[in-house]
Amino acid sequence: MNLRERLPDSAAVLEFLSRYKYVLAVIAVGLVILLLPIGRETEKETPEETGLVGDEDTFDLPAMEQRLGSILSQVDGAGEVSVMLTLKTGMEQVLAADRSTSASGADSKVEEKTVILDGDGGEEAVVRTRRYPEFQGALVVCPGGADPEVRLQLTQAVSALTGLGSDRITVCPGS
Numbered sequence: 001m002n003l004r005e006r007l008p009d010s011a012a013v014l015e016f017l018s019r020y021k022y023v024l025a026v027i028a029v030g031l032v033i034l035l036l037p038i039g040r041e042t043e044k045e046t047p048e049e050t051g052l053v054g055d056e057d058t059f060d061l062p063a064m065e066q067r068l069g070s071i072l073s074q075v076d077g078a079g080e081v082s083v084m085l086t087l088k089t090g091m092e093q094v095l096a097a098d099r100s101t102s103a104s105g106a107d108s109k110v111e112e113k114t115v116i117l118d119g120d121g122g123e124e125a126v127v128r129t130r131r132y133p134e135f136q137g138a139l140v141v142c143p144g145g146a147d148p149e150v151r152l153q154l155t156q157a158v159s160a161l162t163g164l165g166s167d168r169i170t171v172c173p174g175s
Contacts (some may be wrong), residue, residue, distance in 0.1 A: 051090070059133055060090045072140065072157060077150045079143035085162065088136040094127070137168045145173035 017024070032129045065083045072081040138158050143149040151171045156168045 003166055007174060061085060061087065061133075068158070068161060071161075072142070072154055075150065075153050075157065076143075077144040078154060081154070083141075083158075084139040086138075088134045089103040089131070091133050092131040111156040135162045135164050135168075138162060138164055138170070140171045140172035141167065142171070143174060145171045 005094065065085055067140050068085070069081045069083040072078060072083065075081075075116050097112045099112045102111070138156060142154070145154070153158075154171045155169045158164065159166055
């Protein structure tokens with residue numbers, strides 16, 4: 001028995017497709033629905049996740065602008081890049097707290113104290129979470145800013161690194 005005899009002929013394939021066309025259509029629609037990103041929550045990238053924040057405890061905006069500018073200067077055709085970022089929110093730390101509730105009769109009292117650890121260097125508050133700054137906008141100035149291709153590449157790069165939408169990033173030609 002050779003390979004040609006084992007393969008179904010085109011008439012049999014067409015008959016199978018016509019007989020099960022609705023089942024195959026439902027399966028295809030189901031696969032398309034599974035592949036769509038509908039209903040998934042996307043988390044915004046924080047500067048910490050993009051690697052733009054160096055130290056965990058500090059956030060240095062000028063150093064970040066300098067680093068971003070030096071990275072963007074490597075884009076072909078951009079030239080020397082200057083970057084200015086504006087922040088919507090600053091860095092915030094949420095401290096851990098002990099909460100105690102006491103009830104006596106009709107009165108209830110809630111007492112909250114910040115958790116403090118005694119370390120080698122003295123007392124230190126326990127940080128529960130750090131919220132890194134959220135960017136509001138970006139300005140990029142470079143000699144290649146008039147070229148639409150360079151402008152697009154710079155906008156996409158700044159968007160990827162800061163989480164800003166392209167409507168919040170301006171690229172201007174400079175000298």
